[in-house]
Amino acid sequence: MMRWPRCRWKWTGVGDVQPLWSRDAFAKAVGGTLTGTFESPVTGISIDTRTLSAGDAFFAIQGDNFNGHEFADAAIEKGAAIAVCRTGHFSAGSGPVPRLDVEDVLRGLEYLGRAARARCKGRVIGVTGSVGKTSTKDILRVAFKPSGTVHASAASYNNHWGVPLSLARFREDVATGIFEIGMNHPGEITPLSRMVRPDIAIITTVEAVHMEAFNSVEEIAAAKAEIFDGLQSGGTAILNRDNPHFAYLADRARSAGAGQVIGFGSNEAADVQVVDSYLKADCSVVNANILGANLVYKIGSPGQHFVMNSLAVLAAVKIAGEDVAAAALALAGWTPPKGRGFRREFPLGTGILTLIDESYNANPASMRAAITTLGQAEPGPGGRRIAVLGDMLELGEQSRVLHASLHKLIAESGVDLVFTAGSHMEALYDALPTEMRGGHEAEAAPLAASLPGKLGPGDVVMVKGSNGSRMMDVVAAIEVWLGTG
Ligand SMILES: Nc1ncnc2c1ncn2[C@@H]1O[C@H](COP(=O)(O)OP(=O)(O)OP(=O)(O)O)[C@@H](O)[C@H]1O
Ligand SMILES: [Mg+2]
Known part of the structure; x- marks a missing residue:
């Protein structure tokens, strides 16, 4: 494979960058009409200028919140090898250069994906x-x-x-x-x-x-x-x-x-x-x-x-x-990523607080898995197993029933205390025995404000909810409180 010269992208600090696509293979797979000179091999694929590296091909995808075409110029300024845009979006003489104009940018990316699979x-x-x-x-x-x-x-x-x-x-x-x-x-x-x-x-x-x-x-x-x-x-x-x-x-x-x-x-x-x-x-x-x-x-x-x-x-x-x-x-060397069971220990007072970050995602299956795992954790001296739970979203009509029905597993699994946030989780909170109720808030923000002071040395704290429930804000608040955020 061709070795890409160091000089142009030395500043990125990544050293030698091997081409991902030769210019010809890329252009053949994506198709479209070229404006300007497309000389460099492509070293990566990007749809987001915030994470784009020099040498990437930028695809101007139309997303739910952003239209990639608005960032196509910035992509080239950041060193993109080429910008793939929709035909007709930029008039002659405007827009980024070099550029491949295609009928449908997402389709162009799919063609490239299929070419990758084929080779x-x-x-x-x-x-x-x-x-x-x-x-x-x-x-x-x-x-x-x-x-x-x-x-x-x-x-x-x-x-x-x-x-x-x-x-x-x-x-x-x-x-x-x-x-x-x-x-x-x-x-x-x-x-x-x-x-x-x-x-x-x-x-x-x-x-x-x-x-x-x-x-x-x-x-x-x-x-x-x-x-x-x-x-x-x-x-x-x-x-x-x-x-x-x-x-x-x-x-x-x-x-x-x-x-x-x-x-x-x-x-x-x-x-x-x-x-x-x-x-x-x-x-x-x-x-x-x-x-x-x-x-x-x-x-x-x-x-x-x-x-x-x-x-x-x-x-x-x-x-x-x-x-x-x-x-x-x-x-043995695998640990889950942040938000999906990532676990850390922090010194707190005379002991340790264990924080399990499950805030990226939640549905009944992963909620059961996380509660069971919390139930099997060993708190330190004086510590408790604490579940901090936000709404599981997209559950349809059965949502409140599915939330409330977790109370049985929580009681059986050895969890000591439960804090909840959100209108669906309220159904679970109400179903819990009084001694297990730590507190309920309508949403994550007030819980993030009130929870940290209630935690102590030895506690194992598991925070979980659907991404949209913003339980990551509770995790962040605990981290700040512990002096690590
Ligand atoms: N086999 C499993 N059964 C139940 N829960 C699981 C399982 N594997 C992982 N989990 C938990 O489910 C949550 C989501 O995990 P993961 O991100 O791997 O799922 P995903 O299917 O990729 O979700 P998404 O649909 O959001 O991409 C995490 O809290 C994780 O710890
Ligand atoms: Mg996933």
Whole structure:
């Protein structure tokens, strides 16, 4: 591969930057009409000038809040190799240069994504499911590292622009590509999976989330099964054996041409089965049978849900023919990202306060997982297990019932005290026994103001809610109070 000269981008501090796309391959894949001179290879793909690096190709995507065309000039000023814009948006003599004008910018990005998939020589894994996609994708990234180069979607880039963007960033010579595929509505996964064309398709689980767009959880299962529409012929489906929709999904996989279906979970019929697992203060220890071979391994964070995700991951490693022991060893170094179970310890008074940040996302499945994990945490001397919960959004008509019904698990799991914020969480607060009620606020902001002073040494505090519930503000307030924010 050509080595890109150091001089032009030395200031970025990233050193040598290998081209991602040659100028010709890029222009051929995206199509369109060129204005100005497009000479440089493309070293990255950007849709956001705030994170753009010199050498990136900038795609002026029309989003919900921003129109990328307004930033196209800035992209070129920041050193973008080319700006891809909609034909007719800029009149002759105006707009950024160099520029490729295309009929539809998102379509152009999709073409590039498809070209990346077509040229890739490695294996491709697609991950979907109602919950745990990003966590599983991140665990896959760590597990495949010992067997070669890995490319994975950034953050939760799993939608109509996130998937083609992640594909377009996929380098030709990478051994393993891992792509998150998500949906809010039926029919969204089919076109995305046909772009990704996974060799291995993982469905983490099927749960009643995003219910506003669905009449039943069966409809959600059907929408998740769309991932098989893109599965390579003879490819592998890895499915949650404990989920009631397993048989349906397995049938859908086989009729779509899957060569094999692997079930993971604690069910006796699972091909990848957890035999025992132990949650320690800072890790999970797992004894599992991975397609006939026994293995004991450690995951760098406690959580039964992470144990389940790791089974799907090790199944993928085994199916890919890679070293399962090396992958399992690497999992000891995995910790969840911020907002998804990220845990830290802070000195407080004479003891330690443990903060578990789950503020990025919440639905009944991940809420149950987080409460169970909190219940198994060991508080320090004098400490308590404290749940700080914001609304789970997009649950439709059943929302208040689904919130209130958490009270049973909370009481059984060993949580000592609960603080809540939001109108849906009020239903849970009212259902709790009086001694467990720490306080309720209409929204996150007043809770962020009042909560920190109520925490003490030894406490384990888990903060969780849907992103829109702004529970990250509560996390930030605790951090500031602890002097670390
Ligand atoms: N298998 C699982 N079961 C239940 N909860 C899980 C599981 N895996 C991860 N979680 C928890 O669910 C939350 C969301 O996790 P994650 O971001 O991995 O899900 P996602 O499917 O990618 O979500 P999104 O739809 O927002 O992209 C986190 O709090 C995480 O700890
Ligand atoms: Mg995600």
